[in-house]
Amino acid sequence: MAAVDDLQFEEFGDATTSLAANPDATTISIEDPGETPKHQPGPPRGSGREEDDELLGNDDSDKTELLAGQKKSSPFWTFEYYQTFFDVDTYQVFDRIKGSLLPIPGKNFVRLYIRSNPDLYGPFWICATLVFAIAISGNLSNFLIHLGEKTYHYVPEFRKGQTAVITTKTDAKGASIQHTYRVPTACWERYQPGSGAVKTRKIRSPDPVRQMDVLGMSIAATIIYAYAWLVPLALWGFLVWRNSKVMNIVSYSFLEIVCVYGYSLFIYIPTAILWIIPQKAVRWILVTIALGISGSVLAMTFWPAVREDNRRIALATVVTIVLLHMLLSVGCLAYFFDAPEMDHLPATTAAPNQTVAAAKSH
Amino acid sequence: MRSRVREFDSSTLNESVQNTIMRDLKAVGKKFMHVLYPRKSNTLLRDWDLWGPLILCVTLALMLQRGSVDSEKDGGPQFAEVFVIVWFGAVTITLNSKLLGGNISFFQSLCVLGYCILPLTVAMLVCRLVLLAELGPINFMVRLFVVIVMFAWSIVASTAFLADSQPPNRKALAVYPVFLFYFVISWMILTFTPQ
16 A cells, blocks of 8 residues: 555656656647546646545546546537637736747747637737727828828829829928829729829828728738738648658647737737837837847747757748748838838929829820 | 417507607617716616617718719728728627627627717717818817717726626726727727818
8 A cells, every 4th residue: 555655656756856857848739639638647736735646636637637628629610619719818818918029038938828728819809909000000100291291293003003192392491392102093093094194182281191091901901810820820731741750849739829920910019109200210120129029939939849850941931930920010011101201302303203204294 | 379479569560650760769869878978777788779879880981981982082981891890890899708708698799889889979070060160280189189088988888888798807808809999980080081
């Protein structure tokens, strides 16, 4: 009896000591809820319990593992199935956001915050907020840039699908500043006779030049949501494929990858708001910082997953992840935010695309 | 059984149309009062209806749409876009609060969110009146102030009704999308420029 008790006690001790000695060892994630739970208890639970550990302790861990396994066992056509993806509390969401803002080398975002409880609340609402933040800040920033302009000339269809808008502003010294930007041609302008000629439009300042651009916002929403779902899908497929060839210790489920991507986009929300400042240098610094933080969160999350693999493939994967991220951020920001003031030119001489437009119209 | 059902029906079936309409209008009006003076009461939740939200949404969309398709315009929402944004937004928020474990029914939540657009519709009316005057920074400040006040009113009104239906550790998670929704509508109202 004593021997059996000793054995039980030792087993418990072994698990704790081995975990304590090697805290970085990752456990194989049990995805299949039908799999029977292992006999060893997982992380030390009732640390104070003594003799009854054999029955109670193991039972508890068995029960909790069963419960964890049962978590997602409702069929996918019931509402409860989807409720399991929103099983987070306020403080958990805040913790995850904080984790995405402060990437600490060595701490894996997934393991630390998400493990076994990926949620869809964060990714969905962070993407929604990002779309609106970009659209609204773009509107505000354009308003500030074009403040004080009384009229503007525009050349619809000066190039296929593009309309050039030429605004003239008088600065404090009395010189005229011309600023050209290109917008997509509205569909009703495209086939009108006389498109290509310069038209004039008065704007009533100080109202914003453009109202809320619903079409642009829809496009941005599509792109951001597609990025937040399709790239994780591709990455997950890639990891599964590599896992079949090389035995990796770390593997992530699809929802965990979606979660990481969603939370890593959070940094772009304050970036978009700060992009209202119409200074090129400030904008480039902001986007570099944002890319650095979120890129490093992603890189540190996925490096352990590909590290066992061929060196080149691992590096290529991480580089691709960061590149796609950069493409998304720079693309969205460049589309919505007009370039800030260019160096002022006298009204008669113009930049090359303006001379083309002027030549076309005469 | 059938005659009993018919008996029950004839009580409202035989009344004059005016009675029917007045009864519904009174219910809608009572709910408007509840939104304007938000107190913790269950009227909005118990007898939910979607007439009020429909009236408000149509009014708002009519006022927000840019005029006829003018060749010099770009941006600005159309009627259908505003309508879709409001209803799609309300449905998304309702789904979100149900997924988080709230015990409010689907249509009750739609009803509350729709009725709480009333302050913003009032803001839209005020903005349109203010825009008839001379444009300038003062004009913009007045509109900004009105929209901010009405936005806060909407949030307070809807939170008074919706917050109780959520478990206490998830209240903020359920209220944030409501904030975002009314913020977007307020932004549309604020940037409205008549042409």
